Amino acid sequence: MSLINVTNLTFAYDGSYDNIFENVSFQLDSDWKLGFTGRNGRGKTTFLNLLLGKYEYSGNISAHVSFEYFPFHVENKEVNTIGVIGDIAPDFPHWELLRELSLLKVDEDVLYRSFDTLSNGEQTKVLLAALFLKENSFLLIDEPTNHLDMNARQLVSDYLNSKSGFILVSHDRSFLDNCVDHILSINKTNVDIQKGNFSEWWENKKRQDNFELAENEKLRKDIKRLSDAADRTSHWSHEVEKTKNGTRNSGSKVDKGYVGHKAAKMMKRSKGIEQRQQSAIDERSKLLKNIENAESLKISQLAYHKNQLVELENVSIYYGEKMVCSDISFTIGQGERIALTGKNGSGKSSIIKLICGENLNYTGTFRKGSQLKISYVSQDTSHLQGNLTDYARDNGIDESLFKSILRKLDFARVQFEKDIASFSGGQKKKVLIAKSLCEKVHLHIWDEPLNFIDIISRMQIEELLLSYSSTILFVEHDSEFCKNIATKIVEL
Structure with missing residues (x-):
């Protein structure tokens, strides 16, 4: 050791x-x-x-x-x-x-x-x-x-x-x-x-976060109650002090010593309340610093006029004389979340390229709905460069929505001023996913979208896909993600 x-x-x-x-x-x-x-x-x-x-x-x-x-x-x-x-x-x-x-x-x-x-x-x-x-x-x-x-x-x-x-x-x-x-x-x-x-750490983190959120709410209420009490006591002290130079309703003279003592006592009480209030504020300032920003994401897919978007029947794909996959049969229906699985080299990316419209040599029957709009996230991020504003404009997406999604995926605002080429591998993948979520399409196709992406962001994306009737075909080797998301698994 x-x-x-x-x-x-x-x-x-x-x-x-x-x-x-x-x-x-x-x-x-x-x-x-x-x-x-x-x-x-x-x-x-x-x-x-x-x-x-x-x-x-x-x-x-x-x-x-x-x-x-x-x-x-x-x-x-x-x-x-x-x-x-x-x-x-x-x-x-x-x-x-x-x-x-x-x-x-x-x-x-x-x-x-x-x-x-x-x-x-x-x-x-x-x-x-x-x-x-x-x-x-x-x-x-x-x-x-x-x-x-x-x-x-x-x-x-x-x-x-x-x-x-x-x-x-x-x-x-x-x-x-x-x-x-x-x-x-x-x-x-x-x-x-x-x-x-990791699971034990995550449970501990959730317990700590929940404790801090409850403690924060309790202190927030305490601060409000103490603030109101301090205002009332300070007001009473001021009103009593004003009577020192006046007379009682009966016309008799005011006992200034008594009134001064009472006002001082109220002021002391007010100071005590203010100290307790400041102590509660100080305690509250120590909380919530490590609670992660994991706001919900949204996806707004277009409805397609037919239930079935894509059909493959006994499809085999060739590069030259080399067959990369054979006799593949499955359909993509609206609302389905399909995990395309198989060993590396089994043809997953080739199937995706065929559906996305690349001109590949294949046999069998392949049908894709007319006017079907697809958003594609590739494995490769090496082409990303320039600033996010230009990237949004060049890809025809709404810049404010695009940046809002990135903020929810834990981008600091300072990142918006940097060249995308300087981003970490996970941040580059988030750029591609945010772009995809901004596009108005019928079908999302994501090829290994989670490479380099942190676990909390993966959970956000899981929640997104489960919360909406999204139609997606994806390749992903994270077994937990596939288990939680897929409504259908196609194994090559």
């Missing part, structure tokens, strides 16, 4: 006037299996880079272990996979590599294939195996699930559960629950560490 101490950490990027971390202090144990969570843009990847010494910061980070970051950058992907592993972990015992590959269900023959011929999932598993060949290191694992299908996610989660000594950034609730024993969360105003998995 070794401790990693973070003391008074403060950091902001060059040219930025808002700190990502400010006087943050906490302690980690290098034996923990640590899940790392927080909303997009809060600084998870930044913190990993600070551990790696990539940026200058004020404060102190002390550790008696070295840090290794995943995913590794592979300079030359054309060399054999075993050469890539050798560059990452020189002088590794071959039997240890075979053991790690076996745990990850990767065949040994991939070692002697060019790395670029491996699927994204195979590349992820091979690099994870190389990561765990590193001895005496604390491992920083940044979103390993983004290129893994559901089966591969379960396999990798089981693999990580057998290990220890890592920080894992992931937004997949089931994945985290299966393989971590502590949660490190970046909240609005602090960094918090709790023992347990």
Whole structure:
């Protein structure tokens, strides 16, 4: 066991006037299996880079272990996979590599294939195996699930559960629950560490939030009651004081000493009430600072004149002579939320491209409703650049609605002034989803929309899709999201 101490950490990027971390202090144990969570843009990847010494910061980070970051950058992907592993972990015992590959269900023959011929999932598993060949290191694992299908996610989660000594950034609730024993969360105003998995942390957070909301309401009522009492007492004191120089109704002289004593007593009482009121205000100011903004989203789809929007019957799709999927049959009806599932490479994206209107070579029967309007969210965000105002104009969507949705998805107003290219991966995905929600269409098609998106935003999107009779076809490997949302599953 070794401790990693973070003391008074403060950091902001060059040219930025808002700190990502400010006087943050906490302690980690290098034996923990640590899940790392927080909303997009809060600084998870930044913190990993600070551990790696990539940026200058004020404060102190002390550790008696070295840090290794995943995913590794592979300079030359054309060399054999075993050469890539050798560059990452020189002088590794071959039997240890075979053991790690076996745990990850990767065949040994991939070692002697060019790395670029491996699927994204195979590349992820091979690099994870190389990561765990590193001895005496604390491992920083940044979103390993983004290129893994559901089966591969379960396999990798089981693999990580057998290990220890890592920080894992992931937004997949089931994945985290299966393989971590502590949660490190970046909240609005602090960094918090709790023992347990994500679901346990989330239940604790909800209990704390509910307690703070109830306490806030109680103090709000107390402040109102005390404020009214202070006003009344101050008024009575003032009225009594005014009688010192007057006469009683009977015409006799006023006892000024008595009246002065009574006025002073009332003033003292008024001061006491004001102090209690200020104390309640101070207590209230400590609450609600870490309650997340998770306002409801809205979707306004157009009604289509027919119940059935799309039909595929025995459809097979080809790229040249290569068949990427065969004999696919399903329909999309109004109000259906259809999860398109299957292993990587099974043809999910090709089916989506066909429905969206790309000119693909296929056999079988494919029918799509005339004048059917579709909104598509792609996996790729690399094309995003420029400011949000221009992006809204160029895509013909309402700018105020677009930015309102982004605000609800935890965008700070300062983000609206930045180049989209500088956004985090999750923030870029939110731009695509917000754009899609602004479009007046009959059908939404989302291809892996949740990659990089934080868990609270995923829950907002779940609530949105459940609250409206939305029609959506989606590919998503987050098993919890699919379980909660899908009315129909089409497995390729």
